[in-house]
Amino acid sequence: MYIDGGCQCGQVRYEADVDPREITICHCTDCQRLTGTAYRVTVSALRQKFRITCGDPKEYIKIADNGRRRMQYFCSNCGSPIYTTGELQDADQVGIRLGTINQRQDLKPWAQFWCSSELPWAQDLRALPRHDD
Numbered sequence: 001m002y003i004d005g006g007c008q009c010g011q012v013r014y015e016a017d018v019d020p021r022e023i024t025i026c027h028c029t030d031c032q033r034l035t036g037t038a039y040r041v042t043v044s045a046l047r048q049k050f051r052i053t054c055g056d057p058k059e060y061i062k063i064a065d066n067g068r069r070r071m072q073y074f075c076s077n078c079g080s081p082i083y084t085t086g087e088l089q090d091a092d093q094v095g096i097r098l099g100t101i102n103q104r105q106d107l108k109p110w111a112q113f114w115c116s117s118e119l120p121w122a123q124d125l126r127a128l129p130r131h132d133d
Contacts, residue, residue: 003043004053005101007075012055012082016045016096023098023107027122028114030062034072035081038122041098041109047085050094057082 001020006013022044031040057073064070068090074081084095098104112118 001103001106003096003101003103005096005103006054007057007078007080007082007100009075009078009080010054011077012057012075012080013053014082014096014100015051015053016094017049018043018045018096020107021110023109025109025112026114027112027116027118029117030064031114032117032119034062035097038119039112042084042095043098043101043107045094045096047092047094050083050096 001018002015003018004013004015023041024044025039025041027039032038034040055075058076060072060074062070062072068086070084070086070090072081073083073085080100081097082100083097085091085093098107101107
């Protein structure tokens with residue numbers, strides 16, 4: 001599936017070809033901090049099928065407890081997290097942040113990870129009052 005998207009301010013734009021079945025949710029505490037919310041939703045793409053079309057994202061390197069390095073890319077102007085990738089065996093994959101994808105309405109996660117770190121309310125928002133504006 002062809003997708004395109006970018007950051008909030010439009011300074012960084014991209015396009016990619018993704019498998020719509022490769023969408024996951026991660027509840028780990030690193031993803032909570034990196035996204036500033038309860039969990040991260042990622043659409044995986046092969047690196048060769050992902051291309052920055054405008055701008056130059058800023059890089060932040062997160063070193064995991066196991067020593068593996070994850071490069072986090074975001075807009076230096078508005079701060080929107082855009083994608084992540086790794087080194088060695090992780091270098092062939094790019095993890096695109098769902099909220100930056102223009103076609104996000106057509107994509108649905110298939111699995112969740114690090115559920116032991118999940119915030120207790122994250123799975124059931126139905127009881128909260130709803131507003132359309």
